[in-house]
Structure formats: structure tokens, C-alpha cells
Amino acid sequence: MASNTDILNALAKIVEEVTGVDSAEVTTEKSFTDDLDIDSLSMVEITVAVEDRFEAKIPDDRVAELTTVGDIVSYIANHR
Amino acid sequence: MVTGYGAVTPLGHSVDETWTAMLAGRSGIDTVDAIDVTDLGVRIGGQVRGFTPSRYMPPMVSRRADPYAQYALAAALEACEHAGLVVDDRLAPRVAVIIGSGYGPVGSIYRAANTLRDKGPRAISPFTQVTTAMDSAAGEISMRLGTQGPSRAQSTACASGADAVGAGMRMISNGEADIVLAGGADACVTAVDLAGSGNARALSKRNDDPTAACRPFDVHRDGFVMSEGAAVMVLEAAEVADRRGATALAELTGYGASSDAHHWTAPHPEGRGACLAVEAALRDAGITGADVDYINAHGTGTLLNDAIETAVLHKVLGDRVTRIPVSSTKSMTGHMIGAAGAVELVASIQVLRTGDVPPTINCDEPIDPDINFVPHRTQHHERIRIALSNSFGFGGHNAALVVRAV
Numbered sequence: 001m002a003s004n005t006d007i008l009n010a011l012a013k014i015v016e017e018v019t020g021v022d023s024a025e026v027t028t029e030k031s032f033t034d035d036l037d038i039d040s041l042s043m044v045e046i047t048v049a050v051e052d053r054f055e056a057k058i059p060d061d062r063v064a065e066l067t068t069v070g071d072i073v074s075y076i077a078n079h080r
Numbered sequence: 081m082v083t084g085y086g087a088v089t090p091l092g093h094s095v096d097e098t099w100t101a102m103l104a105g106r107s108g109i110d111t112v113d114a115i116d117v118t119d120l121g122v123r124i125g126g127q128v129r130g131f132t133p134s135r136y137m138p139p140m141v142s143r144r145a146d147p148y149a150q151y152a153l154a155a156a157l158e159a160c161e162h163a164g165l166v167v168d169d170r171l172a173p174r175v176a177v178i179i180g181s182g183y184g185p186v187g188s189i190y191r192a193a194n195t196l197r198d199k200g201p202r203a204i205s206p207f208t209q210v211t212t213a214m215d216s217a218a219g220e221i222s223m224r225l226g227t228q229g230p231s232r233a234q235s236t237a238c239a240s241g242a243d244a245v246g247a248g249m250r251m252i253s254n255g256e257a258d259i260v261l262a263g264g265a266d267a268c269v270t271a272v273d274l275a276g277s278g279n280a281r282a283l284s285k286r287n288d289d290p291t292a293a294c295r296p297f298d299v300h301r302d303g304f305v306m307s308e309g310a311a312v313m314v315l316e317a318a319e320v321a322d323r324r325g326a327t328a329l330a331e332l333t334g335y336g337a338s339s340d341a342h343h344w345t346a347p348h349p350e351g352r353g354a355c356l357a358v359e360a361a362l363r364d365a366g367i368t369g370a371d372v373d374y375i376n377a378h379g380t381g382t383l384l385n386d387a388i389e390t391a392v393l394h395k396v397l398g399d400r401v402t403r404i405p406v407s408s409t410k411s412m413t414g415h416m417i418g419a420a421g422a423v424e425l426v427a428s429i430q431v432l433r434t435g436d437v438p439p440t441i442n443c444d445e446p447i448d449p450d451i452n453f454v455p456h457r458t459q460h461h462e463r464i465r466i467a468l469s470n471s472f473g474f475g476g477h478n479a480a481l482v483v484r485a486v
Contacts, residue, residue: 020139041206042140048202 007054007073014049015069018042028070036069056080081321081328082313082483084165085263085426086158088151089309089413090126094158098423099430102409102438103458107291109305109414115271122278124290125269126307126414137224144207145220146185151310151419152217152265153224159261160225163314163326167225176229176257177218178248179312180240180264181418182473184214184233187270217265221312229257235418237473238378239337240264241311242421242481246335248315258320263312263422274306280345282382294415295442296379296408297386297453304380307414311422330429330483333466334367336360340476347384351392353478358396358470361480365466369397372404372482373464374437376428378472379408380415385472390448405461407454411441421471425481428467432485435460 002010012026019042032038038046047058054076058066066072087094090108091101101108108126117123128151133142136154145153156177160166167175188211195203210216215233222231230251234244241264248262277283284303286293295301321328338360340353347354362369375397378389393401409427416423431437436458443455452459464485471479 018143020143044206 004073004077007076008069010053011050011069011072014046014053018045018049026069028068028073030069031067032069033067050076054080081316081318082330082332082429083316083321083326083328084159084163085311085313086155086162087309087311087423087426088128088131088154089416089423090128090307091413093131093154095426099427102412102427103436105412105439105441105457107412107441109290109293109307111290112269114269117271117274120271120274120278122274122283122285123287124284124293124305125274126305126416127269128308141220144211146188146211146216146267148181148185148265148267148310149217149220151267151308152179152263152312153220155263155310155312156221156225156261159312159314164324165259165314167227171259172226172228174229174258175227176248176251176260177221177227177231178234178244178260178262179217179221180234180236180244180422181214181217181266182235182237182240183266183268183273183417184235185212185216186268186273188212190270190272221261227261236477236479237475238415238417238420239471239473239477239479240418240421241423242425242469242471242479243337245313245315245332245422245425245481246337246479249332249335252315252317259314259316261312262315263310264418264420265310266417266419267308268417269306269308277306282345284381292442294381294411296377296381296411296440297390297447298443299445299447301381301383301386304382304410305414307416309413309416309419309423311419311426313422313426328486330432331486332481333484334361334365334482336364337479340478342476345474347388347472348476349388351388353476354389354392354472355396357478357480358392358468361468361482365482367466367482370400371466372397372400372468374404374428374431374467375406376424376467376469377406377408378470379410379440381410386447389470389472390451402450405437405452405454405459407437407440409438411443421469421479425469425483428469429483431464432467432483435462435464437461
């Protein structure tokens with residue numbers, strides 16, 4: 001079972017791969033749009049990559065609520 | 081006026097590198113190694129080697145942009161720097177972008193189809209609609225530079241680059257824009273394109289001797305060589321260039337285009353469409369064939385093109401064609417499809433500026449001994465004032481451009 005730190009590290013790597021944002025910038029309190037300047041199309045790519053990586057499904061109607069890095073980490077931790 | 085240009089070709093990642101290689105008579109053609117060519121009948125091409133997207137764009141852009149759009153963006157940035165053009169808020173609404181491409185982001189289209197087959201629809205990136213679109217090069221350039229005039233694609237196969245420049249020239253003359261970034265780009269050294277054009281028997285099969293494969297106007301030519309690249313130039317109205325204090329490199333004075341209405345891959349046997357395009361370009365420039373000092377020929381190295389283009393030049397220019405240099409820089413770059421016309425116009429302008437005429441390499445036994453095809457080595461000619469650049473494409477698309485020294 002992956003710890004929250006493992007999830008965060010993997011998510012940070014995905015964000016860096018998709019957007020070029022340095023993975024060190026990807027910390028739990030950051031908002032994807034406001035702090036990391038990631039657009040909606042890139043968020044779709046990140047979500048799909050996260051789902052594949054953790055074999056979890058984030059329903060479309062929940063995606064909009066997961067605005068910070070920490071939100072996605074907790075969702076994955078609780079739903080896999 | 082042309083006030084700046086940039087290029088990415090198999091000969092280099094800038095106009096300077098490309099031009100230096102042309103004058104040295106160096107071939108950019110080699111065995112293709114960026115893709116698996118084991119099963120292909122044609123395994124040679126002109127690849128852009130060592131291109132580093134991060135030098136020109138952030139990872140977000142290089143991830144979504146097909147190589148054809150990356151080359152175009154790199155060439156556009158070089159052109160703007162060359163022209164000293166900074167698109168500020170005042171200029172932006174009057175600056176347009178037109179990028180020609182024969183095949184567009186083909187590699188990305190094939191990849192998306194494979195992803196759909198192998199991983200299903202969920203794996204298709206939402207950027208796919210951007211990445212696989214013909215207008216993506218123009219869109220990336222517009223977004224990067226902040227240009228707010230029209231931005232669009234122009235697709236007429238191998239004539240795309242020349243037609244884009246011609247369309248840009250018209251946008252300025254009819255007042256639609258003050259400045260146009262115009263050019264062409266293609267990245268079609270792919271297995272599908274090598275197989276398709278190979279099966280159409282249009283490509284050279286000289287797999288064992290890549291640098292000798294493209295031999296325009298030589299008796300032993302056996303087809304063109306698929307290649308990739310981009311060139312973009314800054315076109316602007318003379319008074320706009322003056323106001324900006326920009327240096328004009330040449331004046332674009334004539335553009336003509338036509339269609340063969342004959343066959344998808346073979347040119348019309350009498351060069352009907354090619355004649356129409358060249359004549360229209362000369363008329364548009366207010367000159368006759370007798371005024372032309374240099375021709376950068378379409379010169380692909382196919383049996384048909386070179387024979388018919390030679391006949392067309394005799395017909396339209398008369399005796400004049402036997403007294404001026406006529407060269408095909410495709411002998412070195414290969415055929416960059418939609419980029420070809422734009423790169424070759426840049427080469428034509430370099431000829432006007434320097435008097436140095438790049439050679440037609442591999443032209444060992446010229447098909448027409450009366451024409452100076454500038455075989456093997458660069459020639460220096462005095463008083464080259466007017467150059468003609470031809471581009472003829474699959475589908476019978478023909479375009480010709482005339483530039484004049486300033």
C-alpha cells in the first residue's frame with residue numbers, strides 16, 4: 001500500500017511530465033490552476049495518467065472538486 | 081518587403097547554417113534512422129537532426145506540438161529576431177500568420193490512431209485535436225508571439241510554402257494585414273509517407289548511396305527524396321518596414337498560382353499548369369522572362385518534373401533560360417514538401433543579396449546541355465537582380481514567386 005508521500009511523488013512526476021512544471025513545485029497545498037498555472041486540457045491528461053498509475057477511477061463529476069495537489073493525493077489514498 | 085527569415089532544414093537549424101551548407105554543396109540526405117525502415121522499399125530521407133525543442137519552446141508546447149509545428153515555430157522565432165520584429169499591443173491586430181504544409185502533423189495523426197487501437201479512447205489526449213490539426217503550426221506561432229491578425233494554414237502539397245508566401249503578399253496588398261509571418265513546414269519522413277510516395281514511384285530508391293540520390297536535371301535521376309523542415313519569413317508593407325526602421329532584404333514582387341487539372345501525381349505532359357503559374361508570377365511582377373536573372377527550380381529529381389520544368393522554362397523564358405543560372409537546392413535538402421517553396425525563396429533572396437548561386441549537386445550529366453544548372457559547385461554571378469522560384473505539387477498545384485533585389 002502506497003503512502004501519501006509515495007502518491008504525492010508519483011503525482012508530482014506525472015505533473016512534470018505533462019506540463020514541464022518542476023516536480024519540486026508540486027506540493028500538497030498548491031492549486032493546479034491558481035498556483036501551478038495548469039490549464040483544463042492538461043488537467044485531463046494528468047487525471048488519466050493518475051488513474052492509470054494507481055488503477056483508480058476519478059469520476060468526472062468529482063474532478064472539478066479536486067482543485068489542489070493534496071485533494072488528488074487524498075482521493076487516491078481513499079479510493080484505491 | 082521581406083525583412084527577416086528563419087529556417088530549420090536537414091542542412092541546419094538556421095538560415096545561416098542552411099545557406100553555408102548549400103554553398104558548400106553538402107547533402108543533408110542520409111539513411112533514415114528516426115523510424116524503423118526495415119520493411120520499406122525507400123530507406124533514405126532528409127531528416128532534421130539534433131533539433132532540441134527546449135531551445136525554442138516550453139515543455140507544455142513541445143509536448144502538444146507535432147514536429148512540423150515545432151520546426152515552424154523555431155523558424156518563426158528566428159525570422160522575428162532577424163527582422164527585429166517585436167509584436168507589441170499596437171502592432172498585434174495587424175500581424176497575420178500563414179503557414180503552408182502539404183501533409184501537416186502526419187506523425188501525430190498516425191500515433192493517435194495507434195493509441196486509440198491499442199489503449200482505447202480514454203488514452204487519447206484532449207490536445208489531440210490541436211496536435212493533429214493542419215493549422216497547429218500557425219496557431220502555435222500566433223499564441224507564442226501574440227499576433228492577433230488572421231492565422232491559418234495553406235495546403236497545396238509541394239506548393240504550400242510558396243502559396244503561403246503568395247497569400248501573405250496578397251493580404252498585405254489588399255490591406256488585411258501590415259505584417260505577415262508566412263512560410264511552410266512539413267515533418268513527413270514517416271513510414272506511411274515513405275511507403276506511399278515510394279509506391280507511387282515518385283521516390284529515389286538509391287538506398288545505398290543517399291547523398292547521390294537526389295540528382296535534379298541529371299540523366300540518371302530516379303526520383304525525389306522525402307525530407308522535412310520549415311522556413312518562415314517576415315513580409316511587410318514597405319512603409320511599415322520604414323516606420324519600424326527594419327532593413328528590407330528583398331522585395332517580393334510577383335506571385336502566380338494554377339492547377340494542372342490533369343493527374344494526382346504526374347505533371348501535365350506539356351507543363352500546362354506550370355506555364356500558367358510562371359507566366360502569372362512574371363506578369364504580377366510587371367516583368368517578362370527576359371528580366372529573370374536566376375531561377376531556383378522546383379527540380380525534384382523525378383523523371384517527369386525535371387523534363388517538363390525544363391521545357392516550361394524554355395517556353396516561358398525563351399533564350400534567356402540558356403544565359404542565366406538555374407539550380408535546384410533540393411539536390412541538397414531533399415524535398416521538404418510544404419517547406420520547400422519557403423526554404424527555396426529564402427535561398428533565392430540569399431542569391432540576390434550575395435551573388436552566390438548554390439549548386440545542383442549530383443548533376444553529372446545534365447539533361448539539357450544548353451542550361452547552366454550550376455552543377456556541383458557554387459558559382460558567383462554579378463548583377464543578379466531578379467529571381468524566380470518555382471513550386472509544383474501533387475494534385476497539380478503550381479506556384480511561382482518573383483523576388484527583386486533592393
